[in-house]
Amino acid sequence: MVTIVNAAKLRSDGPRSGVLKLAIDGRLDADSTGPVWRESTRLVTAARANNVDLDVASMDYCDGSGIALLIQLRRLQQKHGGKLEIHGLRPEFQELLDDWSQGSGETAPKAKVRTQLVEEVGRRAVEVWRDIHELITFVGQLGLALVKAARHPRTIRWRDTVLIAEEVGVNALPIVAMLSFLVGVIMAFQAAVALRQFGAEIFVANMIGLSVLREMGPLMTAIILAGRSGSAFAAEIGTMKVREEIDALKTMGLEPVRFLVVPRVLAALVMTPVLTVFADLLGVMGGSVVMMSLGFPLITFFHQLQLAVSYGSLVGGLVKAFAFGILIAAIGCLRGLQTENGASAVGLSTTHAVVSGIILIVFADGIFTIIYYLLWV
Amino acid sequence: MSSGETIIRVDGFTAAYNGQVILNRLSFEVHRGEVFVILGGSGCGKSTLLKHMIGLYAPAAGTILIDGHNISTAEGDERQQVLRKFGVMYQSGALFGSMTVLDNVCLPLQEFTNLPLDAIRVIASMKLQRVGLGGFDHHMPSELSGGMQKRAAIARAMALDPQVLFLDEPSAGLDPITSAELDELILSLARSLKITFVIVSHELASIFAIADRVIMLDKSVKGIVATGKPKELREHSDNAWVRQFFSRQASTDNPA
Numbered sequence: 001m002v003t004i005v006n007a008a009k010l011r012s013d014g015p016r017s018g019v020l021k022l023a024i025d026g027r028l029d030a031d032s033t034g035p036v037w038r039e040s041t042r043l044v045t046a047a048r049a050n051n052v053d054l055d056v057a058s059m060d061y062c063d064g065s066g067i068a069l070l071i072q073l074r075r076l077q078q079k080h081g082g083k084l085e086i087h088g089l090r091p092e093f094q095e096l097l098d099d100w101s102q103g104s105g106e107t108a109p110k111a112k113v114r115t116q117l118v119e120e121v122g123r124r125a126v127e128v129w130r131d132i133h134e135l136i137t138f139v140g141q142l143g144l145a146l147v148k149a150a151r152h153p154r155t156i157r158w159r160d161t162v163l164i165a166e167e168v169g170v171n172a173l174p175i176v177a178m179l180s181f182l183v184g185v186i187m188a189f190q191a192a193v194a195l196r197q198f199g200a201e202i203f204v205a206n207m208i209g210l211s212v213l214r215e216m217g218p219l220m221t222a223i224i225l226a227g228r229s230g231s232a233f234a235a236e237i238g239t240m241k242v243r244e245e246i247d248a249l250k251t252m253g254l255e256p257v258r259f260l261v262v263p264r265v266l267a268a269l270v271m272t273p274v275l276t277v278f279a280d281l282l283g284v285m286g287g288s289v290v291m292m293s294l295g296f297p298l299i300t301f302f303h304q305l306q307l308a309v310s311y312g313s314l315v316g317g318l319v320k321a322f323a324f325g326i327l328i329a330a331i332g333c334l335r336g337l338q339t340e341n342g343a344s345a346v347g348l349s350t351t352h353a354v355v356s357g358i359i360l361i362v363f364a365d366g367i368f369t370i371i372y373y374l375l376w377v
Numbered sequence: 378m379s380s381g382e383t384i385i386r387v388d389g390f391t392a393a394y395n396g397q398v399i400l401n402r403l404s405f406e407v408h409r410g411e412v413f414v415i416l417g418g419s420g421c422g423k424s425t426l427l428k429h430m431i432g433l434y435a436p437a438a439g440t441i442l443i444d445g446h447n448i449s450t451a452e453g454d455e456r457q458q459v460l461r462k463f464g465v466m467y468q469s470g471a472l473f474g475s476m477t478v479l480d481n482v483c484l485p486l487q488e489f490t491n492l493p494l495d496a497i498r499v500i501a502s503m504k505l506q507r508v509g510l511g512g513f514d515h516h517m518p519s520e521l522s523g524g525m526q527k528r529a530a531i532a533r534a535m536a537l538d539p540q541v542l543f544l545d546e547p548s549a550g551l552d553p554i555t556s557a558e559l560d561e562l563i564l565s566l567a568r569s570l571k572i573t574f575v576i577v578s579h580e581l582a583s584i585f586a587i588a589d590r591v592i593m594l595d596k597s598v599k600g601i602v603a604t605g606k607p608k609e610l611r612e613h614s615d616n617a618w619v620r621q622f623f624s625r626q627a628s629t630d631n632p633a
């Protein structure tokens with residue numbers, strides 16, 4: 001650290017009959033301007049004098065920050081129609097002052113201003129509303145495209161659909177299987193600990209059967225799908241958007257919804273129930289492993305399972321899986337199409353796809369629960 | 378060369394994003410067969426104008442007619458018909474990264490014609506040959522250099538034999554030699570296939586080499602500051618700044 005030699009000092013006199021006298025001595029540089037800045041701007045603002053005489057004859061050095069102070073003092077004076085006269089500024093510093101004083105701003109378009117909390121809340125609310133609006137429009141377009149595709153199956157891009165189905169379904173199989181099995185084991189074990197107190201461990205089979213088929217199977221599959229495929233759809237389509245490929249499709253007369261969204265939705269539609277069946281199977285297997293370790297033969301477990309679950313549970317779960325598949329694929333594609341320009345835009349879309357996907361799944365699951373409750377009671 | 382017949386008519390066209398006007402009441406015409414260049418500094422709205430001309434956005438006011446059809450209101454069959462009149466090469470090329478170069482060119486043919494697949498392949502391959510990419514059929518776009526990607530994009534834009542080709546900054550990101558080769562390709566396509574070109578560019582050297590006519594846009598007036606042949610603008614524009622702008626490069630690259 002260099003010790004400050006001869007740091008700048010401010011002397012003041014007045015204001016007397018409309019004139020404020022200021023004098024700055026010493027070195028006015030980045031290290032020493034701070035105190036002088038605060039003091040002098042405060043004096044000039046408070047005085048509102050017609051004239052400020054600034055004597056800098058004994059200022060022996062001045063850098064960019066010093067010049068900035070001079071310019072700032074002049075601005076403050078101009079603000080209320082006063083004048084600043086600078087005396088004794090050395091020619092080399094005068095040159096600097098002139099140089100930094102020139103140049104002008106373009107009349108730039110309004111920049112984003114930092115907003116107050118209330119305004120921000122309002123803005124977000126409008127954004128959410130607009131988002132819902134876009135979602136509804138998109139659902140309409142998608143529905144139309146799916147109907148058209150059903151009427152003219154030849155227009156569906158089957159090759160893409162099969163490739164995407166492979167990625168969405170086959171490649172997700174190991175992770176779906178592993179997680180479902182583990183969740184089955186964990187749930188069965190937790191239930192067994194609780195039921196043992198009543199000597200009712202056999203009812204673990206009932207619990208596993210119902211919760212896996214109705215809830216855990218479809219839900220686990222859907223969440224894995226949102227993380228793996230919803231995000232991938234958003235990233236793929238978002239990248240295409242940024243690289244103007246979506247524009248290229250449109251000017252070639254190819255609707256992005258038909259071209260990109262329909263194959264993805266179809267693939268997810270077919271693969272989610274299939275994956276869910278696997279998740280169900282592996283979840284139940286996880287439960288059976290726990291039961292066997294508790295000393296129940298496999299046949300007893302499956303017998304109990306048969307008593308507990310009906311085809312209704314299985315089909316109810318698969319219907320849910322259908323819906324989850326459509327939702328995840330659609331929201332992933334929508335987020336991709338909504339991608340804005342810029343390097344970080346694709347990342348944002350990907351995040352949005354996963355978050356919105358999971359929110360939608362949970363909402364839809366709630367709705368299904370109500371519907372099933374009304375139907376089955 | 379230009380036949381003097383109008384193929385694109387832009388009339389009182391105004392473009393705005395979120396209520397902020399970018400271009401204000403532009404009117405001009407593009408003639409059949411000419412190479413028409415839209416010129417201007419960064420951010421003055423060249424791409425905006427182009428994207429409206431190809432119907433990606435609807436104008437805030439005014440009309441854009443391509444061969445008599447209003448591109449922004451056309452729907453259904455009429456829209457498909459207008460879209461087939463032109464091809465577009467985007468600034469980044471915008472080739473589909475998951476398809477080979479040949480498949481990129483095949484795509485419009487597959488979607489809009491009933492030709493058998495082997496015929497489509499032959500046609501697409503022929504287009505690639507024409508732009509100097511014979512032998513690159515089975516490369517992926519990412520395996521091509523910047524200049525080659527733009528050629529491939531031109532081949533794709535030409536797949537359905539359009540009357541007009543729109544090019545957004547063909548020389549952006551290219552070295553001068555590659556850029557000059559691309560200019561030659563554009564010229565030869567214009568001369569031999571009688572394709573009308575609408576090109577966004579700010580490369581003076583390339584403008585003098587290829588342009589039949591230019592319009593120059595400027596941010597400060599949100600519109601056109603000069604229209605004409607580049608050489609005439611250099612010699613005779615009423616606007617001193619425009620004269621100076623056109624002479625700048627001419628003095629080094631184009632000793633007339």
Ligand SMILES: Nc1ncnc2c1ncn2[C@@H]1O[C@H](COP(=O)(O)OP(=O)(O)O)[C@@H](O)[C@H]1O
Pocket residue numbers: 394395399417418419420421422423424425426
């Ligand atoms: N999608 C958009 N939304 C809002 N403003 C935009 C959009 N695209 C371009 N702009 C603005 O319009 C102006 C013109 O942009 P552009 O047409 O890309 O200019 P050029 O291609 O001449 O460099 C710029 O100020 C840019 O910020």
Ligand SMILES: [Mg+2]
Pocket residue numbers: 423424425
């Ligand atoms: Mg541009």
